Amino acid sequence: YRVAQKDNARRQLLDFLATHKGDAGIVYCLSRKKVDVTADFLCQHGVKALPYHAGMDAAKRSGNQRRFLREDGIVIVATIAFGMGIDKPDVRFVAHMDLPKSIEGYYQETGRAGRDGDPADAWLCYGLGDVVMLQKMIDGGEASDERRWLERRKLDTLLGYCESTRCRRQVLLASFDEIYPRDCGNCDNCLEPVQTWDATNAARKALSCVYRSGQRFGAAHLIDILRGGNTERIVQFGHQQLSTFGIGQDIDARQWKGVFRQLVAMGLLEVDSEGYGGLRLTDASRPVLKGEKTVFLRQESERVRPKSTRSGSGAVATVAMAAADAPVFEALRSLRAELAREQNLPAYVIFHDATLREMAAQRPRTLGELGRINGVGLSKLERYGPQVLAALQDAEAA
Template sequence: MLSHAHHLLETIFGHRGFRGEQAEIVRHVAEGNDALVLMPTGGGKSLCYQLPALLRDGVAIVVSPLIALMQDQVDALRQLGVRAACLNSTLDAAAAQSVERDLLAGDLDLLYVAPERLLTARFLSLLDRAPLALFAIDEAHCVSQWGHDFRPEYRELTILHERWPQVPRIALTATADPPTQREIAERLQLEDARRFVSSFDRPNIRYTVVQKENARRQLLDFLEPRRGEAGIVYCLSRRKVEETAEFLAGHGIDAVPYHAGMDPALRLANQHRFLRGEGVVVVATIAFGMGIDKPDVRFVAHIDLPKSIEGYYQETGRAGRDGEPAEAWMCYGLGDLVLLRQMIEQSESGPERKRLEHRKLDALVGYCETMRCRRQVLLDNFGETLPKACGNCDNCLSPPESWDGTEAARKALSCVYRTGQRFGAAHLIDVLRGADTERIHQFGHDQLAVYGVGADLDARSWRGVFRQLVALGLLEVDAEGHGGLRLSEAARPVLRGEQPVLLRKESLRKGRRERGDGRGARPAIDIPAADRPLFEALRGLRTRLARDQGVPPYVIFHDATLREIARQRPQTPGDLALIGGIGAGKIERYGDEVLDVVAEIEAA
């Protein structure tokens, strides 16, 4: 079994060997067993069901939540000569009927389908008449009602086991903390399935968090040295998506907006432009991204705080799927926290759901404020321990300093109390710094004992103090009101002088180029100068081939494959076969043209 799997891996997919537990997962499922696979984005999850689909008789039914994911996977598989198709709402009646005929005739290796269609009586009846190899349930975390991507239809997928108990199932996800893992197994009746849990670590991603001052300007500074690279910028609201995309475009960044409220045709066009273009930046709400297979996303930036650490992990995981250096950059401030607390409290969710969402937000805030290695804190939330600091996050590259903030904390807490526990941080900072504002005089706050007692710290430092006091649980956000700050029970011992407070020192402003880079030199993909002309010529060939076929460039060849061709300079089809990512199907389709480009550059 495994020898045949290795043969298919090399000849079809162009890979010389399996990664991690891929080989054991493939063997386990190909032999007819159920599996639950937890593997980070970019870790090779798809291969874990695509190879068993080719090893077993019949067609693999792949349940996928998004059209973009289905089409990307199908395009990529067809490039390899695999008989793949999808059934979704983009197909007209004739095309859908053609796919159904191929299904019943046994002319498909894999069929991708949305859960909504799979659960229809008509489609279930089709499956009763089709030769079935296996069921693959992708993005399995969608089954969790407490998760960030809940799809109610996923809960009905137990019908697969009930109706076809002899057909093996494999459920896969890149984002599941231990409670979600247990819920997936329970909801999909996979309690007895073998569980394969890979490390959630993505060592190629550099994590950076900066204090929010002027988010758009900070974002532009971050993007300056990354012009021409593909990336995703996440915003919390649709309006901010539109405004940010317009702002970036106005500064020469090739940026497009994406959110659920856009005209569907324009939204789809922008998605295609991102997927099929080179160096496009998409500015989006969380409506964008799940299942996006684009491997060369070099950065994911957040200019608003996400809602949970699971959501943050999933969104940042869209960077660097090709294993090359990538960046996760986030701009975060107290205003984000206040807004998200209000959104939770003002939602129609029940008390249990609200408590859970507050806990998830607390975990993310703890990640933002930590002085530890960020990767260690991130992985802790997924039940994984990283023994040593990663050396590839801002806290590792430029360790933050701490300071005794006890006196400042007592001043801040006293100011909150004496002003009536109903004002936001901006007004409280004005009071502490002795500002001469109309609002301060209106409320008589210039007559308070705390007026002007914090003049020794600048406004930026005070913003950091208040943000950290909220993160430490010493201050609470009045989420049901106007977002004012009030004392928590935990503030009492601090006010009485019984408990010290250690705070993270806010980093100083840096020059434009340095500050845009986060902390430390930006990770780079090294292409030697001697290889650059051939690499660019190969990219040109890839763009033309992709445009002619109406597919994203990366389904033709990944950047890593082009770099390897530029380095190795193959002369024959046999030489091409030794390069990762090039199987027999791609040599047959593109080998001559690739070798012609190599020869042309060599002769120049």
């Protein structure tokens, strides 16, 4: 599990997918339009990506789903309509381009990766804009007050997960009253322990800026005020005259984005979803403004390419495969894809990736040796054995 602050999300997604070359995966977007735009963007950058959403032609949609199930290395870009009833065990990653609507939805969607028991990645990219959009969706709907309250609590729980400094798996399972007894050792917080900082003064500056500017502006404009920007809007509203103008120049804009995002997640600011999505104070803001409460926040990390807990199978095998075995594994994947096309079957029905990796490592030379590989039963041995042995021999000779 990994959570990234949204900052050029499509480029961040490409960096993440670079760790999953040749892998099958799912990219979730909140809107149909974003699904189409993201799928086109990925295709332009060499990723085999297909869109999936309810607004598509039914034949095209089902065709894309069929390709995802039966071909190797397909990335499906979808709304949450995709996934129910999908049985593809070798999905190596699930990526979220937007904040999901609830912790329950996130857990269900990320659970579609790694069903074959091999390691898989769950990557989420989110920013304050996602929170604004979701809160406006919640408050702008026709649901009852009780239902809206419940949806806000679900969103708050997800925000708490995103901003947590603890093991992601522990926090996620705790949301469902489950106990994970130890750190998972695989999430971003475990692999790269989070640095926190005393952000009390920064929080007071941010909250004061919200108040003095009238509690009706978004984070981008507030950051411009704090950093002393010379923008058209600042001049238009006379905000260069505010006492908070320029008092935050010691913090860069990216760090300020993190401050505002976390203040919203902590309930120290809220989104005016009935207006234009500006930020306003809450009852919890008062003790901070009066200096009665300290605030510690996550230190925003530098822009770095995301690290995967595993390697992309397009270049190296999924689980610590020896370099010499990788070409053999790819040759076996090619054979599997050919057999799947001939028989009109999903590739994983022929052999799972784990079985192919064991073949690449063991290099069986006889049907008897091949039959001792996990996942090779008698019927598969009879049907595919000679072709597998031939592929292994050709790969070793190459």
